Amino acid sequence: MRAWSACALLLAAGVSAGAEWNWNLPPGFPRPLIPAGNPLTQAKVELGRRLFYDKRMSVNGGQSCASCHKQELAFTDGRARSEGTTGQLHPRGSMSLVNAAYAVTLTWAHPGMTLLEKQALAPMLGTAPVELGLAGHEARFLETLRGVPIYRDLFARAFPGQAQAFTLDNVTKALAAFERTIVSLRSPYDRYRWGGEENALSPAAKRGEVIFFSGERGGCFHCHGGWNFSGAVAGEGGAAPGRGGDGFANTGVSRYAAPNRGVFEHTARSEDLGRFRAPTLRNIALTSPYMHDGSMATLEEVVDHYARGGRYSHPNKDSRMQPLPLSPEDKRDLIEFLRSLTDVEMTRDPRWSDPWEARQRPAQ
C-alpha cells in the first residue's frame, strides 16, 4: 500500500515538474511513444487541457472535446451514440481516451488512423456527422482563441519561437499532447498484479482473472490481451502485437449495416466487414453502454454475448467466437474481475480535470 501511495505522490509531483513530462509509471512499464514532430512538454499539455475543456472548440459554443469524453466516465460519454454540437448523432459511441498513447491504431475501425494529432481533426472538422462543426469556420475559430488572454500566453509557451502559433496544426498538437498523458495504471488489479497487494482483489475477481486468461474457459485475453487488456500496443522498446492480430475482429455484435460496417468502411474488402476494435477493458465498468453501437447496456449482457459465441452469425465472425463453458458463478466472477480494472484515481486526477472550473469562463 505504501509503495502505491508514494507512487501517487510522485504522480502528483509530476504536475509541477519541469518542461518535460514526468510519466512516473510503475516499474517495468514502457513509456508511450511520442511523435518526433510533437515533443511532449508541460506547457503544451496545459494548453491541450484548456482546449480540451473549452466549448469555444465548437461552432456554436455548445460543446468541447470533454462533452463526449468525460473524465468521470473514463473519457467516454455514457451514450450509445454520441451527439454532436448541432444535434447530429454519431453512428458509434465515444471511445475512451485512457491509454490512447499506447494504441497502435485509433478509433473503432480505422486501421490507418495512427496519430492523435490527425484524429483530432475528425471531431473538429468532420461533416458526416457534424461533431464540433468547425469546418468552414477555421479562421474565425482561431481568431476567437487569439482573443483569449490566457491562450496568448499558453500558445507562446507551448510553441516558443513561432510568430504565428495560432494554427489548427498547433491546436491538434496540444490536444494530442494532453490526451497522451491520460495513462491509467492504478486499478485494484494493477495493485494486485504488479503492486504486490494480495488483497487488492476479491476472491471472486481472482477467480475471474483465471477465467479471463484461460484459453479453455474464457479466452478473453486472446483479443483483450496484455497489461492494457487490448489489441496491439506500442511504447518505448517497440510494439507488442496483440494476440488478436491487428486488433480488429468480427464478434457477431450486429448485422453490420452501413455506416457501421467496421474496417470495411475504409478498405472496402469483404473480409473486413464487421471487424471492429477490441478496445481496452481498463475502466470498462465506467464505459457503458458497450460495443461500437452501444447496443449492450451492462457487462452481464456483454459476458452473455460472448458466452453464447456471439448473438448474430456472420461469415466473417472470428473463429474464436465459440460458446464458452461458463456457469452463472463463472460469469459473476468474470464481471468482478472486469470491475477490478477500474482506476478511480484516474476519474478524479486533477491533471486531467476541467481547468476552467476554478474560474468563471466569461472572465477569461
Next chain:
Amino acid sequence: MLTRHLCFFLLLAAGASAQEPTAAVQVAGDVTRPLTLASGDLARMPRASVKASDHGVETLYEGVWVDELLKRAGVPQGDQLRGKAMASYVLVHAQDGYQAVYSLAELDPAFTGNRVLLADTANGKPLFGERGRFQLVAPGDKAHARSVRMLTKLEVVRLRK
C-alpha cells in the same frame, strides 16, 4: 434427472479443481524416473533466469531449465537423442486443460540455443493468479502460446518404440 444432477456435480468439481493452483508439477509419461516437484524441490536445483517481454512489460522469470528436469527424469539427450527418439515429444498440460507440444530436440541444448524455462517466480515473487504456481517461458518463441501458464505436467510421449 440423475444425469443432469451428475453433470452439475461434475461441473462443480471441475470448477473447484480449476481454481486452486496445483502446488507441484509432474514430469511423467515415458520416462525412467517420474518426478513430482514442488517449489521447494525446484529451489534446490540449478537455477536459471530469463527476461521476457509481455506486451512491452519486462519480467524477470526464475526457475529451472526444462532440459535439466528432463535429464533428471531420464529422458534421452545429447548423443542419446537420436533414431526413434527423434519422434518423441513433451506434451505440456495446463490446469484448465490447455495443452502444447515441444519435440524433445526443441528442448535439448545440444540441438538448439532456445532453452525453455520452467519458472516459479516472476520479478522475485512466486507466481500467482492466472499464471498458476508454474509457467513455461520460451524466450525463443515469437508468440506466447507455448509459454504455458498454470502448468501441471510435462508428459513425455514416445511415439516410436
